[in-house]
Amino acid sequence: MAERTLRGMKIGANSMETEVGVELAPRVEAVYDCPDGRVLVIPFSVEADIPPVWEAPGGGEALLRDAERPEPKATKPQRTHWDMLLERRSIAELEELLNERLELLRSGQLRKSA
Numbered sequence: 001m002a003e004r005t006l007r008g009m010k011i012g013a014n015s016m017e018t019e020v021g022v023e024l025a026p027r028v029e030a031v032y033d034c035p036d037g038r039v040l041v042i043p044f045s046v047e048a049d050i051p052p053v054w055e056a057p058g059g060g061e062a063l064l065r066d067a068e069r070p071e072p073k074a075t076k077p078q079r080t081h082w083d084m085l086l087e088r089r090s091i092a093e094l095e096e097l098l099n100e101r102l103e104l105l106r107s108g109q110l111r112k113s114a
Contacts, residue, residue, distance in 0.1 A: 030054075032062035 025045055032040040034056045044050050052070050056062040063069055085094070104110040 031065040032056070033065055034062045035060050038062075 027043045028046050028050075030042050030044055030050045032042065032054045034040065038056070040054060040056060040062050042054060050064065052064045052067045054062045054064070089097075101110070
């Protein structure tokens, strides 16, 4: 073959790069205990902040070995559509709007929606 011949590779072939001279970043292994008794070992960078809780595969939360479960964060109560509506209108305004719409519906100016 000529020197200028291109050689093809199959799709998904291995990389032509080697790991010679590559220095991996220093790592530390964090050990997590799952509620069902499984043990997870997760590698982290030495510089990383290791979280005390890790989401376990298959559900549940694994706790970092020799760590205490952190206090749950305070959350705001979930707002409903009704709560948001009451932020914009008073009950008296809502009753007035309801009566106006009912009058339009009864007079035939408004059609019922299916």
